[in-house]
Amino acid sequence: MTAPRIAVCLVVNDEVRDLHGCLQSVRQLGHLLTEVCVYGAGATEQLLNAARQSGAKVHEGQWDGDLAAARNAAACMTDAPWVLVLEPGERLRVDIPALTKLLALPERMVGEPDAIAVEVSRGRAAGAATREPRVYRPERAHFVGALEDRLEPMEPGRELVSLNAGVEVCSVWAVVVPQGDQRDRLVRRVARADAALAKLTSEGIGGNDLVTALVERSRARRALGDDDGALADLNRARRVRAGEPYRRRAREDLTTLLIEHGYFSGANKLIAELRADGGDDDYSDWLTAQVHAAQGQARVAWDILRKLESATSSDGTVVASPQILTEQMIMANRIGELEEALECCVDLVAKHGLALRHGRMLLKLWGPRSADGLADLLIQADARHLDEVAAALSALPEPGPSVAQALRDVRAEKPAAVRIM
Incomplete structure (x- = not known):
């Protein structure tokens, strides 16, 4: 062929x-x-x-x-x-x-x-x-x-x-290029960072202050859709002599940008630097999984993701369970681990209340099995979001409405089964 x-x-x-x-x-x-x-x-x-x-x-x-x-x-x-x-x-x-x-x-x-x-x-x-x-x-x-x-x-x-x-x-x-007031605010952020960088350069000040200003400008530029400008700022920040937490922040931002643009060898090199310099291992694992996923190495990415619960970047940004579970579900689906993908999807819908986003995938992974069976699985996972789950599934093709009705029946007939402890 x-x-x-x-x-x-x-x-x-x-x-x-x-x-x-x-x-x-x-x-x-x-x-x-x-x-x-x-x-x-x-x-x-x-x-x-x-x-x-x-x-x-x-x-x-x-x-x-x-x-x-x-x-x-x-x-x-x-x-x-x-x-x-x-x-x-x-x-x-x-x-x-x-x-x-x-x-x-x-x-x-x-x-x-x-x-x-x-x-x-x-x-x-x-x-x-x-x-x-x-x-x-x-x-x-x-x-x-x-x-x-x-x-x-x-x-x-x-x-x-x-x-x-x-x-x-x-x-x-x-890439969402902001409009109106949001865009104006970002343009002002870039202007403030420009002024700060000009002052730091004229006064010969580097170190932590210079890295902070470069990272700030790179984030505003990236939000405006100027990835090339952000890349230049982060590459410059990476070379500045500064405290490790500051340089780590620049390397983390640069790594995510390189992954999005397909520069995987550069991203892997930066991840190795982050590990060697004491960065959060879970966050480095999260970045590593993103590299493998982008390269089509779904099983390797899945093996990494299934061991993670959360990850925290150097500036305190948390990659929470829902985001990790979503990636884990996608990778499991790619490699044919459909029951694993279903388990992730059930947690996303029932525990995290993301039925609007993942309801269609839930029905696809469940397949031709009974609507009552899926309703029971959702209830066993977590009962706090049943009303929202039922509403979201009702708007989808069958068996969505049937599962929604089964959830409503359980709530009406067996309130104790869905009581929040």
């Missing part, structure tokens, strides 16, 4: 701030990636040159406000059988073996798919997400609609056939 091939296509204009981060992110596709095609729609020559230097194929086009036409022009730059559409401010998360299997579906299967819908969220921690057909066959579908682009079949009158990729297979998250 010929290995499936996929091209990443982007439309960029002169408003793009962090194309570099997006281009680094697509490296996660590994052997699946044929090429990256960048269609310049009024983009600056500097931006297009940066894309060329990254290895992307670049075409300088025109921008007349028709995003659908620009997306189609970008797809015409490749002969790959599959195209993944990204926007410059987005990042990709992918399980290569699972996506390979999905892309390799027989082309003449019943209900042959034109596209694959993936979850698109704004920011890693965002609760709200949409499903969009971002992966498609350019020979079978194209974008239409000058004002609001949408993917439609080439053949008139036929409906788009789309498969859903699980969030553990492929997902996209957007």
Whole structure:
């Protein structure tokens, strides 16, 4: 069987701030990636040159406000059988073996798919997400609609056939560039940090104060979508002679940024430094698990995560159980440890009250087993959030409403079974 091939296509204009981060992110596709095609729609020559230097194929086009036409022009730059559409401010998360299997579906299967819908969220921690057909066959579908682009079949009158990729297979998250008052506050933070750094430099002051100012500016820049500026600040902070807690803070921030951009060897080197310099072992383990997960080494990441309960960074930021459990669930699902994934999901829904976020995954992992059985499992895990769980499951397809009704029946008939001790 010929290995499936996929091209990443982007439309960029002169408003793009962090194309570099997006281009680094697509490296996660590994052997699946044929090429990256960048269609310049009024983009600056500097931006297009940066894309060329990254290895992307670049075409300088025109921008007349028709995003659908620009997306189609970008797809015409490749002969790959599959195209993944990204926007410059987005990042990709992918399980290569699972996506390979999905892309390799027989082309003449019943209900042959034109596209694959993936979850698109704004920011890693965002609760709200949409499903969009971002992966498609350019020979079978194209974008239409000058004002609001949408993917439609080439053949008139036929409906788009789309498969859903699980969030553990492929997902996209957007760097949230703040607007309005929030953006103004961040801009002021950068200005204050600029002034502090200028003063420290003029007075020849380094050490802890310099590292603190650099880390502060890097965090504000990152929140504004300026990852390149944040990277420069953190690399500079790392080289400053300062107290170990201050340098550790800079290295931790730099490690997370390198992981997001696919610089895994650099991230591993920094994690080794953190361990050698007395950093929190649990937090170093958390970072190490993130490196393995991003590289598609799900079992290694899972083995690390299942031993963690929480982790604390140098500045006191806590990576709490829900976040660790979520990653553990995703990794367990990737490697086929479905009962382990179910256990994590039950805890997330019942103990931590995250039914809105994880209810759909709970039903998927439970499968065809009885609704009453799942209700009993949720009650045994924790009864404090039953009302919220029932409300969230009611809004999902079956067996969600049946499980919700079973939870309500237990609360009505056996209040003692759900009493908080």
